[in-house]
Amino acid sequence: MFRSPRPPLTAIVLAALTLATACTAAPAERPVYGPRAATVTPARLSETLPADPVRMVLPATGAESRWTQGLDVFTQQVRQAVAASCAREHGFALPGRIPVAFIRFSDVPDLDFIARHGFSESATVPAPPSSPAPDRTGTAAETRTCLARGTAKAQALRDRYAEVQGQWFGTIASLSQDDATATARALRTLPDCFARHGIEAADEQAYFALADRLMQSADASELPAQESRLGQAYAACMRPVEAVREPARTELRTRFLAAPEHAAAVRALRTTLVPALRAAEQLYGVRLVFPEP
Template sequence: MPRVHRPSRRSTASHPAAAGLLCAVLALTAGCSAADPGPAAPSAPSAVSAPPPAAAPAAVAYGLPPDLTPVLLPASGPDTRLTQGLDGFTSLVRERATRACLDAARVRVPDAPPPMFIRQFEIPDLAHIARHGFSASTVPDTTAPAPAATSADPAVQRRCDQEGAKAAGDLQSGYGPLQSRWFSGLAAVEQDAAVLAARRGLPDCLSAQGVRADSEQHFFDQVDRTLQGAATDQAASAEDRRLGAAYATCMQPVEAAREPLRAALRESFVREHAAELAQVRDALPGRIAELERRYSIRFAAPTED
C-alpha cells in the first residue's frame, strides 16, 4: 500500500504491533503484502462484549473544509477523519501517477492494495472505531478503468513507481513539514498526570470487556493475533467490531484527558507557526484542485454523517 512517509509520526516499521494490526485489518478489505506470521488462536469470546450489529461502510464527504487547521493539525478523533482524507488523497495521487505512466508504456499494472484511509493511532477516532472496528476503508476513486496492458516489464514498473512517489512527494512537501512538527509535539501530552492516571484504568476496563491486556500496546497485539487467527472473513469482521467497541469504551477516559490538552497545544502551535500555516492554507487548496483535474479524482474524507 503506497503511503507517503512521515518520519515524526508513529510508523508501522518502528512499531511491530501496529504493523501487524495494519496487515490484519487490511486483510479484511484488500489484503496485505507483509509476511504472514501464521495463524494464532483467537482470544476467547466474551459474554460481556458481544460484537455489535454489523454497520454500514463509513460514508465520505467530498471537498476540503473552509478551515484547513483540523486537516493539518488534528486534535481530536473527528479531526483525524480530515487528516485521513489528506493522506488518502496523497496516496491516490501516487497511485494515479504510477498508473498513468504504466498506461502510457502499455505495461501491466502490478497487483497492489488500493489507496486507503489509514488511522492515526496517536489520536484515535473512538466514535468511528466503536462503530466500524479497526478495518480500513478504501479511498473513493472516480477514474475510469485503464486500457488493457500488453506486457509486464519490471524496469518500467520501477520507473513508474518512482514517478508516482515523486508526484505524491511533491504534494506532501507542501504540508508535511508543518504537520510533522505538530505530531512530534503531541508526545508531551502522554506524560501529563491526568493522562497517565486514566491509562492506569485501561487493563481493568478491558478485562470487563472480555479482553486481557495490560496496556494499549498489548491490546493491539491481541487484536493482531485474533484477526490473523480468525477462521473466516466473517469471524474476523465480527471480532474486529467487538474489539473496536471494547477499545472505544475503555479509551474514553484517556481521550477525555488528552483532548483538552491537545486543543490548548494547538492554539499555541497556531500562534507560533502562523506565517507557515497561512502559506499552507493559501497554497494547498489550489494544488489539490489541480491534481483533481489532472487525475480525475476528488478529495474525500470519511465521515459519520
C-alpha cells in the same frame, strides 16, 4: 448429555476438561458476541473539508485525523494515477500493488470510528478510474521511471504541508510521554475497564495484541462480530483518556498556530493548499475523500 447425576468433584473435573478441550480448540469454534452484537455496516466516505484547512494537516482529535488520513491517501493515489498514466503512454501495465488504505494513528485514536468498525477496517479507498491496461509488463527500469514520475507529483503536493505537519506531530508526541499528568492517570483506568468488558489486557498495547490474535484466529464469518466487540470495548474504555488528551492537544495547537515560526506555513495552509488539491483532483482524476463512521 449426561443422564445420571454426578457428584460435585466429578462435575468440577468435567468442567475443567471441557474448558481445557475448548481452549485448545481454535477460538473460532467459540464465537464471542458482545452485548450489542454485530451488525457491522461498512464505513462511509465524506467529501467535506474543514472550514479551516489547518485541521486537515494538524489534527488534534481522532475525528480530525480522518482528514489527515484522507489527505495522505489522496497523495498516494495521485502517485498511482500519474505512474499508471505514464505506463500506459509507454505501452505497459504497472505490476499489481498492495491496495492503498486509510490507516489511523495510534496516538490520536478515532474512537467513534473504532467503536463502529473495529481496528482493522476503514472506509474503502475509491478505485481509480480504470482505463484498458496494456498487456505487456514493463521492464524494471521503465517501471521505476514511471513510479518516480508519480512519486514526484505526490511529493510536490506533500511538500506543501509535510514540514509543518512533522513539527506538529513532534509537538503532540511529547504529550504522550509525560508521565506525571492526567493522561497517565486516565491510562491507568484501562485494565479495570477492559476487565469490565470481559477482556484481559494490561494496557493499550496488550489490547492491540489481543485484538490481533483474535482477529487472525476468527473465521471470516465471525470477523465482523469480533471487530465490533473489540472496537466497542476499546472505545468505551479510551473515552476518559481522550477526554484528557483532546483538550490538551487542541490547546497545544492553538499555541502552535500562534507561534511566529509557524506563521508562514499556517498562512500557506489556509490560502493555497485547498486550491492546489482541487487542481490535482482535476488534473489526475482522483477524488479527495475521507473515512466517515
